[in-house]
Amino acid sequence: MNPLRIGAVIAKEARELWRDPVTVGISLLMPLVMLFLFGYAVTLDINNVALGVLDRDATPASRSLTDSFVRSGYFRLAQVFDSTHDIDAALQRGSVDLALVIPERFQATIARGEAPSVQLLLDGTYSDTAQVVAGYADTIVRSYGRVPAGHVRVEMRVWYNAEMRSANYVVPGLFAVILMAFPPLLTALAIVREKETGAIQQVLASPLMASEFIAGKLIPYGAVAFIQILMVMAAGFFWFDIPFRGNAAFLLLAGSIYVLCTVGLGLLISTMARRQVTALLLAMILTLMPSMLFSGFVFPIFTMPYLLQLYTFAFPARYFVEVSRGIVLKGSGPGELWPNIMMLVAYTAIVFVIAAARLRKKVA
Amino acid sequence: MGPRLTSLILKEFIQFSRNRVVLVLILFLYTGEVVNCTVALSNDIKHLLLTVLDFDRTPESRNLERSFFAGEEFKLAAHSASEAEAGDMLQSGRASLALIIPTGFARELAQGAPSSIQILLDGTNSNTAAIARGYALGVVDRFERRSLANIAGTPAAVVQPVLRVWYNPDLTFTRFMVLSMIAAAALMVGVIQPAASIVHERELGTIEQLMVTPITTGELFLAKTLPTLLTGLLAVFPSLLIAWWFGVPLRGSLLLFVALTALFLLSAIGIGVLIAAVARTLQQALLLAFFGLFPVMFLSGTFVPIKSMPDFLQKSSLLSPVRYYTDIILGIFLKGAGFAELWPQTFALLAIGSVLFSCSLLMFRRN
Numbered sequence: 239m240n241p242l243r244i245g246a247v248i249a250k251e252a253r254e255l256w257r258d259p260v261t262v263g264i265s266l267l268m269p270l271v272m273l274f275l276f277g278y279a280v281t282l283d284i285n286n287v288a289l290g291v292l293d294r295d296a297t298p299a300s301r302s303l304t305d306s307f308v309r310s311g312y313f314r315l316a317q318v319f320d321s322t323h324d325i326d327a328a329l330q331r332g333s334v335d336l337a338l339v340i341p342e343r344f345q346a347t348i349a350r351g352e353a354p355s356v357q358l359l360l361d362g363t364y365s366d367t368a369q370v371v372a373g374y375a376d377t378i379v380r381s382y383g384r385v386p387a388g389h390v391r392v393e394m395r396v397w398y399n400a401e402m403r404s405a406n407y408v409v410p411g412l413f414a415v416i417l418m419a420f421p422p423l424l425t426a427l428a429i430v431r432e433k434e435t436g437a438i439q440q441v442l443a444s445p446l447m448a449s450e451f452i453a454g455k456l457i458p459y460g461a462v463a464f465i466q467i468l469m470v471m472a473a474g475f476f477w478f479d480i481p482f483r484g485n486a487a488f489l490l491l492a493g494s495i496y497v498l499c500t501v502g503l504g505l506l507i508s509t510m511a512r513r514q515v516t517a518l519l520l521a522m523i524l525t526l527m528p529s530m531l532f533s534g535f536v537f538p539i540f541t542m543p544y545l546l547q548l549y550t551f552a553f554p555a556r557y558f559v560e561v562s563r564g565i566v567l568k569g570s571g572p573g574e575l576w577p578n579i580m581m582l583v584a585y586t587a588i589v590f591v592i593a594a595a596r597l598r599k600k601v602a
Numbered sequence: 603m604g605p606r607l608t609s610l611i612l613k614e615f616i617q618f619s620r621n622r623v624v625l626v627l628i629l630f631l632y633t634g635e636v637v638n639c640t641v642a643l644s645n646d647i648k649h650l651l652l653t654v655l656d657f658d659r660t661p662e663s664r665n666l667e668r669s670f671f672a673g674e675e676f677k678l679a680a681h682s683a684s685e686a687e688a689g690d691m692l693q694s695g696r697a698s699l700a701l702i703i704p705t706g707f708a709r710e711l712a713q714g715a716p717s718s719i720q721i722l723l724d725g726t727n728s729n730t731a732a733i734a735r736g737y738a739l740g741v742v743d744r745f746e747r748r749s750l751a752n753i754a755g756t757p758a759a760v761v762q763p764v765l766r767v768w769y770n771p772d773l774t775f776t777r778f779m780v781l782s783m784i785a786a787a788a789l790m791v792g793v794i795q796p797a798a799s800i801v802h803e804r805e806l807g808t809i810e811q812l813m814v815t816p817i818t819t820g821e822l823f824l825a826k827t828l829p830t831l832l833t834g835l836l837a838v839f840p841s842l843l844i845a846w847w848f849g850v851p852l853r854g855s856l857l858l859f860v861a862l863t864a865l866f867l868l869s870a871i872g873i874g875v876l877i878a879a880v881a882r883t884l885q886q887a888l889l890l891a892f893f894g895l896f897p898v899m900f901l902s903g904t905f906v907p908i909k910s911m912p913d914f915l916q917k918s919s920l921l922s923p924v925r926y927y928t929d930i931i932l933g934i935f936l937k938g939a940g941f942a943e944l945w946p947q948t949f950a951l952l953a954i955g956s957v958l959f960s961c962s963l964l965m966f967r968r969n
Contacts, residue, residue, distance in 0.1 A: 260886040264893045271893075275900050279911045286909065329768055331943045332929070335909075355764045362770030363932045365778050367907040369646075372765055373736060391718040392742050394735060397692055399725030402735075407728045423892070427885050434884075511623070515798040518888045519627040522790070527635065536905060537643040538730055540651075546642040560695070567726050574694055 239450050247446070247454020251428065255458060265424065269416045269466045270473060276412055276536075277405045277478050284370050288316035290334035292325060299345035303356070303382055307338065312374050329361050336360050336371055348383065398567045406481065409474035410566040411535040413493070414558040416470055417500050418529035421463040423521040425504030428455050430517045433508075448597060456501045463497045483569030489562065492575075495582050496558045500525070502589040503554075509596040529555035557581045606817060610825040614799070618829045628791050632837045636783040636844050644775035647733045651679040653697040655688050660708035662749075666719070669745045670701060675737040688722065698724040699734055711749060769936040777850045781931045782904040784841045785924055788834055788863065789899060792870025793877070794891050795830045800878035800966075801887040819967050827871050834867040835860065845935070853938030862930050862944075865951050869923040872958025873898070879965035898922050926951045 255262060289307055293300050307313040316334050319325055328334045339357035347354035358375050362368045399406045429452075432438040441451055474480045503525055511517040531537060532546070533555035539547055550556045557578040564570035564578075572579070619625065652670060656663050670676050679697035682688040691697040702720040710717035721738055725731040770777055803809040812822060838860070846852075852859075873894055881887035900906075901915065902924030908916055919925050926947040933939035933947075941948065 258883070258886065260881065261889055264889045268893050268896070271897060275897065275915070279900070279906045279915055284907065284909045330937055330939055332933070358765045360765060360767045362767040363778065363936050364903070364907055364909075365770055365775050367909050368767065368770070372767070376765065391716050392739060393718055393720045394723060394738070395720065396723045396725040396731060396735075399728060399731070402725045402728040402731050404728045407726055419892075423889075427888065431885055513621065513624075514884045514888055515794065515802075516621070516623045516627065518794065518798075518892070519624060519631075522892075523627060523630065523635065530905075531639060531643060538647070538727060540649065541644055541647060542642045546638070549638070549642070563726055564695075568693060570693065 239447065239453065243446055243450045244454045244457070247451055248457050251455060251458045255462075261424075265420055265462055265466065266469070269420070269470050272416060272419070273409065273412055273470055273473055273478075276408045277474075284367055284374075285312050287313045287336060287367075287371050287374075288334045289313040290317040290319055290325060290328050290337040291315065292319040292322065292337065292339045294342045295340050295344035297345035299348055300340040303340060303344075303379070304338065306378055306382055307375075310374065310378055312371075325359060329359065332361065334361075335367070336375060338375075405474075405478040406567060407563070408536075409470075409478055409480050410562040411533075411559045412474075413467060413470060413562045414496070414533060414555045415526075415529045415535055416466055417463055417493070417496055417558070418525045418555050420466060421459050421497060421500040422504035422507060422525045423518065424459045424462065425456055425501045426507040426511065426517040426521055427514055428459065429505070429508035430511050430514050434513055452505060452597070456505065459504070460497050460501050463500065464493075467493055467497075480566065482566055484565030485571060488571060489565045492558070492561045492565070492579060492582070495579070495586060496554065496561075499554050499582060499586040499589060502586055502593060506589055506593040506596070509593055525553075528553035532556070533559045535559055551581075554582060554585045557585070607821045607824065610817060610821060611828055614825045614829045618795075618799070618833070624795075628787075628795075628833065628837060629840065631787040631790060632784070632841045633844060636780060636787065636841055639783050640776055640779045640844075640848055643779055646775060647730055647737075648674045649677040650675060650699060650730070650734050650737070651697045652676040652699045652701060653679045653682045653688050653691045655682040655685065655700060655702045657705045658703045658707040662708035662711055663703045665749075666703060666707075666742075666745055667701070669748075670738075670741050673741075675741070692722060692724050695724075698730070699738065701738075776848055777936060778932065780841075780845045780848050780850055781935055782902070782928050784838065784845070785866075785902065785927050785931060786899060786904060787841065788838065788867060788927075789870050789924055790895060791837065792830060792834050792867045793874040793895055794888070795833070796827055796871050796874035797877040797881070797887045797891050798884065799830075800826055800875065801881055801884045804878075805884055820963075823875075823963060823966050827875065830871055830874070831864065831867050834870075835864060838863055850935055852935055854934035854940060858941060858944075859931065859934050862927070862934075862948060862951070865948070865955060866923060866927040866930075869951065869955040869958050872955060872962045875962035875966055876958065879962065879968075898924055901925060902928050904928070920950075921954070923951055923954045926954075 291304050293304065304315070308315055313336070317324075317328055319328070319337070322339075325334075325337045325339070329337065337359040339359065341354060341356065344354050344356070356379060358372075358379070360368055360372055360375070396402055429438075432441065442448070475482060504521070507517055507520045507524065511520055528550075529535065532539075532550045532553055534550070535555070539550055539556065542550070561575050561578045561582075564575050568574075654667050654670075656667060671678060676699070679691060682691060682700065685702065688697075688700040688702065692700060700722040702722065704718065704720070707717050707719065719742070723731055723734060723738075800809075803812070842852075874891065877887055877890045877894060881890055899922075901908075901919035901922040903919070904924075908919050908925065911919065929947045930944055930951070933944050937943075
């Protein structure tokens, strides 16, 4: 490999990138858009749940039960029903999420010292939301009129993320997703583009070696990835106030291995695709979607069925999600994280070996 | 439809079907990925790993420990011998909670004095942690009421809630996931395919050749969008089989579902053509598609429930066609809703679709 020739390819690639404001703009803007959407939105806390009430008792006691829903801050009274028939229609339309039915003689039953039942009808279509709503409603009804016993005191201490802020959890994980979204796609497109226009024939006919051509293609996009990661880190730490407990140098080192892995995947994709559309679809299926869905970034891995837990090992994002969260939130070092780092190194090596084998076959 | 248009459409179909890899990938998005996501992803948190550190070692403390493992919420990771060991378990991720029962727990409980226990919780994943906290407090609450009932005749609760869940009685994530992944696949294909096909033709320069023929821009537009619409609609059927396989009921009308899917695809194609009009190279078009798809998808409620989003994001989600389409498919499949219930979503989709489509037709003409 001749560094001079690699430099020439890098310079050419950089100039092409520089002349393409759309690509540069998207590469810089998109990570921030992703950061803000995920940073603000990934939480299962719910407020403003639309509550409908059918109060058959209409007494101070029944009204105070309705009140305790509204006072909890999670519910707003959206509709007052006159009959069960109205409830059907409202749930079907989606104008209420939860209907509370208070039976006749509700107050009288309590006065007699018995426990009346109230009915809660819940729209289960959005199961995530529904589960949380069910939990809230259950607690509100059970605690109605009950003096807290306070017999066993629970001292709850939350570690690593004491306020349980979702941003603390999302942002370090997002490093892994963003690095999986761009570098592979950009590298794959950069190589497949030359295939599609036929320019790759000229490159192969020139004294440039295939490895030099590849290196020249990978390095600029690796650099773009680094700019992205620095931007996202800065926004995460200064805007979202994420605590940083670990060693920054260690994170950067692990990040470099991961970036190498991602551009390697881009290279591998470029050997499989002859057209740019194919490259995009492959990148989405092989890198972007798994990194968001099967990496533990939003959906926890331990709830998956066993076979699919094994499937998550096939994508490098899961290793880096753990590394990045471990370093940022738990202050973990190589002592705890070495298995993940080793997996990343091994993965990267395998990706490059396969990509090289496929390339050699093409050239020969 | 004149013979000119027919042959043009035929050409698009032939071109479309030649790219086998893309067809396979599209089919995978509609089937394989739907299955993967449905099987894997859920927020039903179960089997949280709990480590127990029992300093008391009495029947009561063991009783408390047992009540943690009575349900499916918690799974025993291991017993810890010291606080340091429990801490290590959390640090390395081998446990996500630690229950610490101090000495004197049983004595205080018997005396009626408030006894305290400690729970350490790994808060890294704030969602899981919040759920875990709820579970833990629930377990302690039940334990407390049981032991109180043994001591005195205090009533357990004043009011008894009876919860009935409609449309999805087990509150499983499966049904939601299958249906929203179908929407995701339709969106991706609808946006990427027309954008790529138009820009590709422009990059090759063959679009100029088409322009000098008697073919009108309207005809060309139609020919470019029709194959996507048809594949989008056809590809839905394998997904329906998968939905059926997962036991998702179709309570509403299939015809309404297909019609509204077509309406939704029009919005997606509109976005695709707009992108094609803005982009100069195929790479730009694909990156723009990627850039545009993400927020549209995100604001649909697939990743994060819309109700949990901050206010400004909830408002912006009103602009995402996927949001309405998700409402529509969930409504038709799970609730058996018809046009009478779904007309607001249908009109919203129609409005978004016609704005996007007429904009894209205008841009297409100008180019």
